[in-house]
Amino acid sequence: MRRPTEEAPWLRWVLCLAAVGVAVLFLVLPLVAVFAEAFRRGWGPVAKSLSDPDALAAVRLTLLVAAIAVPVNLVGGVAAAWAIAKFDFPGRRLLMVLIELPFSVSPVISGLVYVLVFGAQGWLGPWLEERGVQVVFALPGIVLATIFVTFPFVARTLIPLMQDQGRTEEEAAATLGAGGWRMFLHVTLPNIRWALLSGVLLCNARAMGEFGAVSVVSGHVRGETNTMPLHVEILYNEYQFVAAFAVAGLLALLALVTLAAKAMLERAG
Amino acid sequence: MSVRLARRSLPGLALGLAAPARAQGGGPLLNVSYDPTREFYRAYNGAFAQWWREKSGQAVRVNTSHGGSGRQARAVIDGLAADVVTLALAYDIDAIAERGLIAPDWQRRLPENSAPYTSTILFLVRKGNPKGIREWGDLVKPGVGVITPNPKTSGGARWNYLAAWAWARRNAGGDAGAAEYLGRLLRNVPVLDAGARGSTTSFAQRAQGDVLLAWENEAHLAFAEFGEGQFEIVVPSLSILAEPPVAVVDRNVDRRGTRAVAEAYLEHLYSPEAQALAAKHHYRPRDRAALAAARATFPDLPLVTVDAEFGGWAEAQRAHFADGGSFDRLYQPGR
């Protein structure tokens, strides 16, 4: 006996199969292919390519960039989301637009902007050169470009949630004597922790995997300024396909590990 | 290749990359090179490090960066701290010199116009040459897919283009005929990669197109990587003498105190050891002995030069590759 708002059983099956099919085709198969290609000739070549000094340097650089970019975006994103959701101030709309900016701009353009500003021929170039500070084609440039493209993740996850939750709990805290910091720590933060975790993980995944913007500001110096995605491209271009897939597999593994960590934290929480 | 990553800790890596320039000599050398030289410089860097240690007792580490020649020149201008540049054509190094980073007379500082090895452009086709491509004229036959990189970013692509133009000028009715020929050629190009290696990958790995216009060394490398059974090398009736030059980036080596090592790095490219290595990687060495020894791998064919044929790189750039040049006029993607 079918309820009025239920669809026919056959339709349900079709939709489920279609969803599973799409997921398998676009998500599972490529992932499986990466690992399959990497291990095509067994563990030996994989171990060798991962212990290659340039590969290790790429892994370290990727982890370092993520370790800097993610906390910066965490703090920045939370601050921006809090300001937008809980307060009215002139320029609030503008801030919301700016937060969306990295999403609408091509990553390559983002990288190019940094070259235009910090490069030797750029606005700040001569000033930086005088002081011997290297921003583009070095770690700071890579970190800045990564921060730019991953900034929205935390903010965008939090803003709708915080807007939905409204201000009354914070107002109650205010009447009870809480100042801004305590209000944030004891009232706002606990209410958003799962969304925050989700945003941080998205930010982390993108920070580790960003290619376009980093490629423009990197300089591609082997062993120095290549992140893992860049290194994968280099290996591929040198016909070292097994090595390329091995490093790509490692990158995928890092992503899977962070997802697993998130699932575990959610279960425990 | 001597590598000291074991000593580098994360903070060291971070500091090392963002630190102010060191006053005295030391620190790794950066060679900013063009796309196809990856394998060659990996081998050469190791050989050079060993030679330098024996000669001076110092350890040196050489880092490399590869990409399309034009793009790499652009990066050096924008602040990539190269100690030496080893690019595809003199014009790209001139662009850097124009910004004051390299002395204007750089090309005369090393023998043979600062080009320690030369190369040329050949065709790479599929085994059996099913489309029967033997000559430049065959490239404009309907249904033939030609793979070449983008002349705006790739040095190799500019050599390709000029070689084609030189042939067409002789065989297709002067400059007017050459323009028409290039127009038809470009219409047969399905994709323009940014660098020579990208094109090789498109052709060899992704099986796009029927013929690859390639650096000689790229053609041989594709052979080696994919098994000789897959491709054939076709030598056209005419090609261009490509002289990829090298130079020390004066501003950077003086600031970093690495001039001695950098100059030695480039000079050593002319040594018999390095020339043999170049030949091994399918670059035509300047050294006569090395060239004779490797005669078999380097087919003889008439070669034109940029200076004689096109009046030098500045002129060629202006006429063909600058904004509004012949490439811009003739390349209409999607048509």
Added chain:
Amino acid sequence: MIEVRGLRLRYGGVAALDGVDLALRAGEFVALLGASGSGKTTLLRSLAGLEFPEAGQVLVEGRDMAAVPARERRVGFVFQNYALFRHMTVFENIAFGLRIKPRRVRPGRAEIARRVEELLALVRLSGMGGRYPDQLSGGQRQRVALARALAIEPRVLLLDEPFGALDAKVRKELRHWLRGLHDRLGLTSLFVTHDQDEALELADRVAVMRDGRVVQFDTPEALLAAPADAGVAGFLGDAVPVDCVVREGRAWFEGLPPVAVEGVAEGKAVAFLRPADLLAESGDGGARVVAARQDGRGVRLTVEVGAMLLEATPAPGWVPRRGEACRITVLAARVFPA
């Protein structure tokens, strides 16, 4: 104790507060009564420091609150939707105000626990300290919100439609319990409501607000007996406006006997008649019983007089039946010029 002078506040282009003047005495239980949009919640929030007026003053115990932020005002605020901290237990909610005090003045853990237990007993929720807000009923949550506000020993208790979301029976209970609490603790309380029964029943004085101003501030008896204007008269006490003409000291109606009035100019007027003002008796008087219903309070009688339907009070001893003819006497009326 609390004084408000000339408070003004605009939202967008609309004046939410348009010159509010009010003065509360210590220990009073005052209701802010008005329709939606009259500004009563805005006024309450301004007193708490949650809204920032453009002009006017708020003085608490003589001190200007303009420079005092919400967290320093020591007002207890009970929100309409309770605003309990959803991730904290009941105990932690109530203890919050005490725990965040600066170290110098913060009570010790044992002391805090003692006070929280005391408050839980006060609001009759002992033993519920370990529960979370989403495990409580609406009425229970409201009591927790009250306990939380009282924990900091506020000078003033502000309540924003505290019983708005509760069902009728719970409302009645809590209403009286709240008044009892107020009396016992000697608080000064100001609560916002749109329910006039509540306001008239509980408050020492009621401030009727309309369009951002206080129209009348008086005891409930005074408000009912002598409404300041037609708006107040029509708002309170189930009054129905009926057109009339004032002549020779009496208000003359169509279909109803006239009634004496004082101090109203001659000419067209509007009279506000409450059920208690109209006495219905059996007999032939030009009116007819339309409906007679028994509810908890007695008989609600609706009569038809001419073209009007009015509510009246039946004479003692008479049981009205539908369709029966009856006679209406107007005992009193509040009349205002039209």
